[in-house]
Amino acid sequence: MISNIHLIGAGQTRFGELWDKSIRDLMEEATDAAIANSPCTALDIDLIVVSNMLAEVTNGQAHLSAIASSLLPHHPPAIRVESACGSGAFALHTAMAMLESGRARNVLVIGVEKMTDVSMETVASALMGAADSEQERPAGLTFPGIFGLIAQRYMHDFGLSREDLSLVSAVHHRNACANPFAQFRSEITPDAVSSSAAVADPLRLLDCSPISDGAAACILSTEHVNGVRVAASQIASDSLSIIHRPVITSFSATKDAAERALTEAGIKLKEIDVLETHDCFSIAALINLEDLGFCDPGQGINIYKDIFARRGDSGIALGVNLSGGLKGCGHPVAATGIKQVIDVAKQLQKTGRRYGLAHNFGGAAATCGVHILENVS
Numbered sequence: 529m530i531s532n533i534h535l536i537g538a539g540q541t542r543f544g545e546l547w548d549k550s551i552r553d554l555m556e557e558a559t560d561a562a563i564a565n566s567p568c569t570a571l572d573i574d575l576i577v578v579s580n581m582l583a584e585v586t587n588g589q590a591h592l593s594a595i596a597s598s599l600l601p602h603h604p605p606a607i608r609v610e611s612a613c614g615s616g617a618f619a620l621h622t623a624m625a626m627l628e629s630g631r632a633r634n635v636l637v638i639g640v641e642k643m644t645d646v647s648m649e650t651v652a653s654a655l656m657g658a659a660d661s662e663q664e665r666p667a668g669l670t671f672p673g674i675f676g677l678i679a680q681r682y683m684h685d686f687g688l689s690r691e692d693l694s695l696v697s698a699v700h701h702r703n704a705c706a707n708p709f710a711q712f713r714s715e716i717t718p719d720a721v722s723s724s725a726a727v728a729d730p731l732r733l734l735d736c737s738p739i740s741d742g743a744a745a746c747i748l749s750t751e752h753v754n755g756v757r758v759a760a761s762q763i764a765s766d767s768l769s770i771i772h773r774p775v776i777t778s779f780s781a782t783k784d785a786a787e788r789a790l791t792e793a794g795i796k797l798k799e800i801d802v803l804e805t806h807d808c809f810s811i812a813a814l815i816n817l818e819d820l821g822f823c824d825p826g827q828g829i830n831i832y833k834d835i836f837a838r839r840g841d842s843g844i845a846l847g848v849n850l851s852g853g854l855k856g857c858g859h860p861v862a863a864t865g866i867k868q869v870i871d872v873a874k875q876l877q878k879t880g881r882r883y884g885l886a887h888n889f890g891g892a893a894a895t896c897g898v899h900i901l902e903n904v905s
């Protein structure tokens with residue numbers, strides 16, 4: 529149901545351990561940057577959608593919509609959206625619905641998370657709120673544990689080796705080196721990934737996205753244009769727990785959201801030139817490439833082998849997580865989906881390529897959002 533909705537401004541904070549900034553500071557910095565980057569003024573914003581998962585636990589702060597509204601001089605109406613690590617995509621989808629209905633003309637979408645002010649135990653437990661508290665939490669699982677099980681099964685089914693899996697994080701770290709907003713701007717070798725500390729077998733420290741602070745904001749508009757159009761915005765869901773799924777090496781919510789998004793955009797997958805995908809753990813990046821349709825099941829690693837061998841994206845048709853992905857950039861969970869869309873837009877404008885796709889999911893892909901952007905400049 530999309531008509532002409534454009535991404536007209538974008539800004540973000542650096543992602544990382546930002547102990548000198550409050551959650552309000554992060555929201556303000558990203559908001560100011562997005563407005564400065566757009567053709568509109570703060571007073572043009574007629575609605576704000578805030579994406580956040582954990583602030584009650586990690587910051588003792590609820591009611592982020594009221595904070596967001598107070599950042600602008602005219603206190604526009606604001607709402608908060610939560611869908612775990614996929615909150616960003618769901619906030620964008622909510623903003624799109626408000627624009628499509630005509631209830632708003634310029635919507636500011638802010639994703640924010642401040643995770644490093646509490647202990648690792650507290651944040652790991654809070655993140656488990658994205659899983660099934662009746663079935664997965666009592667089993668002692670954390671998210672690295674859930675994706676460790678998924679990786680075990682994938683390696684068993686498809687023969688993926690530990691050495692090959694290590695290429696994924698090496699590529700993401702290498703890409704992050706060029707991103708001034710990334711948490712980790714250092715190259716790592718595949719060997720360093722394989723020999724990093726064990727977290728949840730077979731996953732190691734360097735297979736995992738980190739605990740991060742950060743905010744990202746963008747402005748979607750039916751009133752102004754600025755070179756990038758939102759060609760599709762789709763969301764989908766699966767069972768909350770992996771226990772209830774016939775297979776755990778493929779995520780149906782990704783398949784459903786991607787299929788609907790391509791239909792909505794009226795394009796084929798092969799027209800996508802730029803991809804930001806949800807690599808919360810290295811194994812997820814491989815599964816995502818397969819579920820999105822870029823390769824057959826079990827073949828995702830071949831795309832990473834190709835990228836790793838060539839260094840950079842020159843000569844490669846598809847740019848995958850050129851920002852550094854969640855692994856290299858950091859993963860302040862509810863900011864990630866907004867940041868992905870910003871990065872896709874940047875890469876389209878930088879390269880002159882036409883279509884890019886942002887893929888963001890919550891939990892073990894129990895919820896998923898896919899956005900397709902079109903470069904119309």
Ligand code: COA
Pocket residue numbers: 613648652655671672712727733734735736737738739808859861891892
């Ligand atoms: N990648 C690279 N380096 C990392 C890292 C990561 N994921 N996590 C931590 N580090 C670095 C730290 O910067 C630190 O370096 P330093 O000693 O030079 O300062 C070192 O490794 C140890 O960090 P520490 O904070 O003690 O790690 P930890 O053991 O407490 O946590 C994980 C590591 C992997 C368990 C944690 O990052 C994690 O749980 N990640 C997954 C988050 C998650 O589930 N997100 C939701 C996804 S669905």
